[in-house]
Amino acid sequence: MSVLSRRAVACCRPCRRLQSKREGGIALPPSLFQAGRRMTIEKTASNAAERPSLPAKVKERLYPAVLDLFSQNDFHQVNLREIYRRSGISPSTIYKYFPSKEALLFAILDEKITEVGRLAEIHIKGIESTREILRKIFWVTLDFYDQNPGVAITAFITVPMRTWMREQSYIREDATKMFEEVCEHGRKRGEIDPSIRPRDVMDLYFMFCYRQIHMWFFQGMKWKLSDTLPTFYPMFWKIVSAEGAPLPGRTD
Structure with missing residues (x-):
């Protein structure tokens, strides 16, 4: 099936069209905000392309320290001096590869979240049942964050959404593509409600x-995220499956 031939990325970061934005108390029209955001993203991508790639030895020391700091502190409390103290990597070396702490953090999150897709690709390979494909994508996602709690806390608790939305790593079009292919496969097999859109x-x-990660953190991380799957997946499948009642007609 086509969905198995592409990288399945199960990132928990939805790509949204922002309707408006307020900066300094002034409401910006969507077109102006989007244009400014595109310029910021293009500039960030251009700067990244001009910088040398990070050596593996530096990455091994830097990445764990950064995730540890951001998972234990508020976003604005972490600075490059603290990162240097924890990792032993000097600020000058960090600036050689990243223009700011934000660029460093989002590069790490982008790389880590991309790993979810690689794992999902392995786990769903050969599966035909749409119900099992979607269940496996959920399981891979939650199990990954069980194994990498620093990534889960940093990405979903610490990072301000407004800040991340300005970064290229926030946009994950491959996730959208994945769900489009899964839904197409499910419709062909008669397993997905035809009135359900991939976006739904x-x-x-x-x-x-989001909800599972937030409650897991709020309650002190006392259980495994992957253990919550049986509590909500039957409800999820009942909503999207062809066995459930069809949704009202769409006008969009």
């Missing part, structure tokens, strides 16, 4: 993942 499935996926 993706919205539900993000909603459930």
Whole structure:
């Protein structure tokens, strides 16, 4: 099936069209905000392309220290001096590869979250059942964050959304593509409600993942995220499956 031939990225970061933005108390029209955001993203991508790649030895010391600091502190409390103290990597070396702490953090999150897709690709390979494909994507996502709690806390608790939305790493079009292919496969097999859009499935996926991670953190991380799957997946599948009642007609 086509979904198995592409990289499945189960990132818990939905790509949204922002309707408006307020900066300094002034409401910016969507077109102006989007244009400014594109310029910021293009500039960030250009700067990244001009910088040398990070050596593996530096990455091994730097990445764990950064995730540890951001998972234990508020976003604005972490600075490059603290990162230097924890990792032993000097600020001058960090600036050689990253223009700011934000660029460093989002590069790490982008790389780590991309790993979810690689794992999902391995786990769903050969599966035909749409129900099992979607269940496996959920499981891979939650299990990854069980194994990498620093990534989960940093990405979903610490990082301000407004800050991340300005970064290229926030946009994950491959996740959208994945759900489009899964839904197409499910419709062909008669397993997905034809009135359900890929966007609906993706919205539900993000909603459930966000909620599980937030409550897990709020309650002191006393259980495994992957153990929550049986508590919500039957509800998710009932909503999207062809066995459930069809949704009202769409006008969009």
